Amino acid sequence: MRHLRSVVLYAALALSANAAVAGPTDWKALAKGDMEKLNFAATPKALPDLPITDATGAKHRLSDYRGKVVLVNFWATWCAPCRKEMPTLDHLQAALGGKDFEVVTVATLHNTVAGVQRFFRREKVTHLPVRLDPGSALAHRLGIFGLPVSLILNRQGEEVGRLIGEADWDSASAQAILKAVIDGDD
Numbered sequence: 001m002r003h004l005r006s007v008v009l010y011a012a013l014a015l016s017a018n019a020a021v022a023g024p025t026d027w028k029a030l031a032k033g034d035m036e037k038l039n040f041a042a043t044p045k046a047l048p049d050l051p052i053t054d055a056t057g058a059k060h061r062l063s064d065y066r067g068k069v070v071l072v073n074f075w076a077t078w079c080a081p082c083r084k085e086m087p088t089l090d091h092l093q094a095a096l097g098g099k100d101f102e103v104v105t106v107a108t109l110h111n112t113v114a115g116v117q118r119f120f121r122r123e124k125v126t127h128l129p130v131r132l133d134p135g136s137a138l139a140h141r142l143g144i145f146g147l148p149v150s151l152i153l154n155r156q157g158e159e160v161g162r163l164i165g166e167a168d169w170d171s172a173s174a175q176a177i178l179k180a181v182i183d184g185d186d
Helices: 002-021 025-030 033-037 080-096 113-123 134-141 172-184
Strands: 039-045 069-075 101-108 149-153 159-164
Touching: 025 172, 033 159, 033 172, 069 080, 069 172, 080 101, 080 113, 080 172, 101 134, 159 172
Parallel strands: 069 101
Antiparallel strands: 039 159, 069 149, 149 159
16 A cells, blocks of 8 residues: 555656646757756746836836746846856847847845946846846745746746756757747747
8 A cells, every 4th residue: 555655646746747847849849958947837827016126216017028028037146157147148138139028137135226237237238127126025926035047928927937047048949949939929
């Protein structure tokens, strides 16, 4: 009986794990290198619509970007992996940004506008907006407790993918996956 219970538990865990990373087959097939860490949502997930702020203190929401596929990256100026991947996010925005796609970087935890602007200047990040998550309210509601974390949102503003950790967002694989999401999310 104990063996049967273990088999049933193992089978249930295996099925739920596969469902958690299942996604559109074409996206998964495109995942190479760092993009192999990308978890595809079995079903799109609605997100809380909490405010984030820009360099002037004006409030924005992720819902402001509906109609576009969005890569939302949670990061911090003091986070070494975040600092390493930021130029790749800037290159991604330069390559794909426009009416159908946007990279939104959200500095969370203990960051200041001046600190983010100084970092962007030093690293020559010119294509990304300054966005902050005051008090980390949005990050906490999204279950983000380590950095960096990137979310892929569909045109309806729902999470369809999540990558935990640093990634090369300027890679051919990342761009192919995002182009597939953009092309398939009309």
